[in-house]
Every structure is written in C-alpha cells, then in structure tokens.
Amino acid sequence: MSLVVVGSVAFDAIETPFGKIDKVIGGAATFISLAASYFVKPVQLVAVIGRDFPEETINDFISRGIDVSGLERDLNQDSFFWSGKYRADMNTRDTIETRLNVLADFKPVLPRSYRDAEYLMLGNLTPDIQKSVIDQMVRKPKFVALDTMNFWMNPPFVDQLIENLELIDLLTINDEEARLISGEYSLVKAAKKILEKGPRFLVIKKGEHGALLFHENKIFVAPALPLEEVFDPTGAGDTFAGGLMGYLARTENITFDNLKNAVIYGTTMASFCVEKFGPQRLLELTVDKIRLRYDAIAALSSYERALF
Amino acid sequence: MSLVVVGSVAFDAIETPFGKIDKVIGGAATFISLAASYFVKPVQLVAVIGRDFPEETINDFISRGIDVSGLERDLNQDSFFWSGKYRADMNTRDTIETRLNVLADFKPVLPRSYRDAEYLMLGNLTPDIQKSVIDQMVRKPKFVALDTMNFWMNPPFVDQLIENLELIDLLTINDEEARLISGEYSLVKAAKKILEKGPRFLVIKKGEHGALLFHENKIFVAPALPLEEVFDPTGAGDTFAGGLMGYLARTENITFDNLKNAVIYGTTMASFCVEKFGPQRLLELTVDKIRLRYDAIAALSSYERALF
Numbered sequence A, B: 001m002s003l004v005v006v007g008s009v010a011f012d013a014i015e016t017p018f019g020k021i022d023k024v025i026g027g028a029a030t031f032i033s034l035a036a037s038y039f040v041k042p043v044q045l046v047a048v049i050g051r052d053f054p055e056e057t058i059n060d061f062i063s064r065g066i067d068v069s070g071l072e073r074d075l076n077q078d079s080f081f082w083s084g085k086y087r088a089d090m091n092t093r094d095t096i097e098t099r100l101n102v103l104a105d106f107k108p109v110l111p112r113s114y115r116d117a118e119y120l121m122l123g124n125l126t127p128d129i130q131k132s133v134i135d136q137m138v139r140k141p142k143f144v145a146l147d148t149m150n151f152w153m154n155p156p157f158v159d160q161l162i163e164n165l166e167l168i169d170l171l172t173i174n175d176e177e178a179r180l181i182s183g184e185y186s187l188v189k190a191a192k193k194i195l196e197k198g199p200r201f202l203v204i205k206k207g208e209h210g211a212l213l214f215h216e217n218k219i220f221v222a223p224a225l226p227l228e229e230v231f232d233p234t235g236a237g238d239t240f241a242g243g244l245m246g247y248l249a250r251t252e253n254i255t256f257d258n259l260k261n262a263v264i265y266g267t268t269m270a271s272f273c274v275e276k277f278g279p280q281r282l283l284e285l286t287v288d289k290i291r292l293r294y295d296a297i298a299a300l301s302s303y304e305r306a307l308f
Helices: A028-036 A055-063 A101-105 A127-136 A158-165 A175-182 A187-196 A236-251 A256-273 A287-300 B028-036 B055-063 B101-105 B127-136 B158-165 B175-182 B187-196 B236-251 B256-273 B287-300
Strands: A003-006 A010-016 A019-026 A043-050 A066-074 A081-086 A093-099 A119-122 A143-147 A170-174 A201-205 A211-215 A218-222 B003-006 B010-016 B019-026 B043-050 B066-074 B081-086 B093-099 B119-122 B143-147 B170-174 B201-205 B211-215 B218-222
Touching: A003 A028, A003 A127, A003 A236, A019 A028, A028 A043, A028 A055, A028 A236, A028 A256, A043 A101, A055 A066, A119 A127, A119 A236, A127 A158, A143 A236, A170 A175, A170 A236, A175 A187, A175 A201, A187 A201, A187 A211, A201 A236, A201 A256, A211 A256, A218 A256, A218 B287, A236 A256, A256 A287, A287 B218, B003 B028, B003 B127, B003 B236, B019 B028, B028 B043, B028 B055, B028 B236, B028 B256, B043 B101, B055 B066, B119 B127, B119 B236, B127 B158, B143 B236, B170 B175, B170 B236, B175 B187, B175 B201, B187 B201, B187 B211, B201 B236, B201 B256, B211 B256, B218 B256, B236 B256, B256 B287
Parallel strands: A003 A043, A003 A119, A010 A081, A043 A066, A119 A143, A143 A170, A170 A201, B003 B043, B003 B119, B010 B081, B043 B066, B119 B143, B143 B170, B170 B201
Antiparallel strands: A010 A019, A081 A093, A201 A211, A211 A218, B010 B019, B081 B093, B201 B211, B211 B218
8 A cells, every 4th residue: 555755855964973974865754765665665755855966866765666756856956954963872962954945945746646645654844734745635544644843842833733633643753742742741641632632643752762652541662672883863763653654554454453563663664774874774674684673673572471 | 489688778858749758768678678578478678777767667567578687776876868859850869868877887787597598689788788798698599689879880889899790690770870880871782791790680770761681692671661640769779679589589480581570570569669659559569459560561562473
C-alpha cells in the first residue's frame, strides 16, 4: 500500500564530539522516505529542493523505489539548510543557523497519483502546510501520522497544530515536546491530554531511553539499542517515524499490537541512522541486516515471566 | 536462603513538588530490607540507630520477618539524618543537610548467625565499611551486591571502592555514576570497563527510564512503570536493589536469565516505593499486590515478534 511522505529535503552542517561535516544531505522527508522504502513501495515523496540539490541523491531516492514526482525543484533559490552542534551528551543540540531558502514559501501540491494514498506521514513542517496536505487527499487516508517540534507549540502556530491533532491517527514527538504541548510533567498525564485532542495513538520518543507508545489506556515501552558510539543523531527521530510508517503501510493492520511492532521497526531503523553522518547508513541496508537488528532489539527486552 | 543487608537506617526530611515532610523514616537498609522481606526470610539487618529512633519502626521490621539482632542502638547520639529537596522533574534532588550522627564512627559487627549467609547486600556506605563487612563473612557468599554513590567516586574513597569491585558479583549505580566511575559517556563502554574491574553483573538504574542489566556481552533493558504521579522518589533505588536481591536469594539461581526477572521484581518494588513518603508503601503490600504489579510491568514491554 502506498505511503505519502511530506517534509523537508535539505542540507545539514553538523558538529558532534566525533566529527564535523560542512554539508550533508538532511531533511525530515529524506530520512522518513529512505527508512520507509525498506518496507513499502512506492513511497511517494512530497518536498521542495533548490538549485543546489544534487541529482545523485534524487537517483538514490529513485533506486530505493521512492516516487519523486512530488519532488519540486525551485531553480531560483537554494535548498533548506540547517546547521547544528551536539553537546557532549549527544542528546542536546544547539542550532547554529537555519536558512529557510526554498522552504520559505513552500506550498506543496500533491500529484494526482498521490491523492488517494491510504498512508500519510507528515514530517516536521509548519502546521498550516501539514494541514494543506491533508486537505488535498481525495479521501480520508487509513492512517495519518504527524511529526512536529517545540517551535510550532507557541503562538501563532500552536492553534493550527492543535486543530491538526483532530485529523490524525498518530502524533510522534519527544518527551520535552509532550510536556510543552500538554502542560503536564508526567508523561502519562501528558499522553492522556494529547490523546483527548484527537490522535488514537501517541509515540513519545526519548532517544537513548527508547520510546513510549500510548493508545487508550495502554502503554508500550520500547527499548533503544544501547550503542557504543552514537556518531550523529541527526534524523534519528525521522528515521524512526519512517520505519514505523513503512511497516504499518506494509502490514496494513492498525491495532495496538501491530503498532508495537511498528515502533520496534522504527527503533531498528533509527539505530542504523545514528551510525554515520546524514542518511548514508540508510542507503547501505538490506532486509537481512534489518531483520538481524530487529532480533537484537527484541532480545534486549525479552524474558520469561516467573512468578515467585 | 538468608540475606544480609547492611546500610543506613535513618531519618529523612523531604520536600517534593507534591508535599513536604519534616521527619520520616529513611535509610538505604530500611528500604532494601523491607523490599526484600516480601521474597525471603530472614532478612538479616546490620545498621546503627540513635537514641531518637522509634521502637515502633523496629517492630515493623520484626513483623516483616526482618532479623534485627544486627541493629545496634547508640544511646549517646541521634540517628543519621538527611534532608533534601526534589526539583520539578523529580529526577534531580539537592541535599539541604546531612547530619552523620551515629554513622560517623559506625563499625558494623555482624552477629555470628549472619556470617555464613549466602546473599549479601551492601547498601550505600563508605567503601571501607562495605569492605569490613565482606571481611567478616566466614565464607565467600554465593552472591554479593554493592550499591554506592558519586560521593565515594572521588579521592580518598575511590581506591577502596575500586578494590571492593573485585569482591562483589553485582554493582548497582545510576547512569551518572556509571559515567563518573568509568570516565566513559556511552553506557555500553562504561559497563565494559566496570565489568572488567570485577563484578559479573552490573545494573545501571535510570529512574523513570528504567534499568539496564549488563553481563558479559549481554544487555537486558527493563522498563520503568510510567506513573501519573511520583510522590516521593526517595529510596526507590534501594527498594529496587532490595526487590532484586530478595528475589535472587529466594530463587537461588545466579544466571543472566534469572537476573532479568530479579531486575523486574526490583522495578516492581520501586514502583510502589515512590507512591508515598518514606517506606510507608512498603509496609502495606501483599504478595498478590506485588504479583499484579509485576504483571503490569511485564505487559509494558511484551509483544509478539513479527518478521516482515
């Protein structure tokens, strides 16, 4: 079943305690699409790039089975650019520079062939752009997921974001964002408030501490793979969402039990992403490598229950 | 099989965002013993209290099947006293005051009936006191666990602490402490370095993010129970260790697989501890309540593996 992915396709400059790179492919939709492409075809990409974006990467997308007919190129501007520096803990990062460039007036137009997709992943963008994409679908998709960030949780953007929550099935945010949008410190209370606003499912991403999936009154706790070295965490959250949505679109089973596995496949893909700068690692995978990693992650939290 | 528990039995004054209490029973050995008492009898307590410690609490210990023949009372001084205040996140706390009192020159003497115990839990105390307890055992116990804190990871204490690691089977510390003692930020690297120094097992406690169990090249990730309200986290780490060691002493099975369940029982007991001030909640439990909570925690991380 096809999956539409909307978001940025861009350049990043990244500094981590392990190295520095001045220009590497980045963008939420890049990571989401590549991760999802191992599970489902076609992934139908919607994004805007500038005159500076390499044809080679577009060919990478195509060879991964990603439909790029919704990838618009604006020849008058450069691509979106973000530069950031990670602190020693690798969990906190400071933005050094953001150049919106082509994103400043991005108004995505979905190709006709995308508009009846059953799975839709809205990567981090302004809430009004996310809304405009939902509006272009000719029928309500089976499952809509939305990723966002703290920046949109303040006026004047937050009202549209809250409105969007009524239209989606899954929200993916991190713990800090869950606290910010709900006004609750306890993640259990935060999740209740967020689920009341519309989405049936909520995933709270906690980086090295794993992820929490909330649905009705149920909670699933997914471990992260403890790693010797996190080389570059950029895109890990998007890769997680891509693996999750790819698995869901492939299996077409919208139940809490299946969402658990989707979260584990998201975790699996994210564990690869952080091993190299940019999306490099996501271009080198095979189904076998993914299955082996999935097994390693499953082993982490498995045990035989024993009553005493 | 009997379990010897050494540590402080004391008073705390605690302020959390949810309330304040000027004087409540505290101390590592209090939480460890009470938690372990639901799994194994006798728990053989070694500690020193002052003239101010209530007879009522000693009776609570006795009615929980705790052997208090190693509980010494010093009639010339008051009990150890700690006061602290938790920040809004409930994960960070500031010490307001520490009065060592009876702990200043505590030299534990193990009753003869304790000295051939097969399970020994060394609660947080100065490393030289912990060593003196190990020395008093007439034969090497089957399993020795040691809990400690950042304060002892600096000169002049750290050398004795490192020496103790050769004599124990399990070290329990939190993530910050694991990083401090190993000099490694990655917990996987930190664990390797720590295991090389002696203990066969390492548990890294991460509070609301659960716990990691390391053994050889294997890792087990235990979830914490997501709670609506953490009323008072004081003693949660000790309660965790008590549940873990109680379960281990009961089942007498020192394997990675059984340690996994011990960690889950530790998690189970800790989830009760934080519901009320002090050890109150640990006095109200039943085996049935513990089993139900264990099931709830097991459900959190369980899923059926699905290949794609």
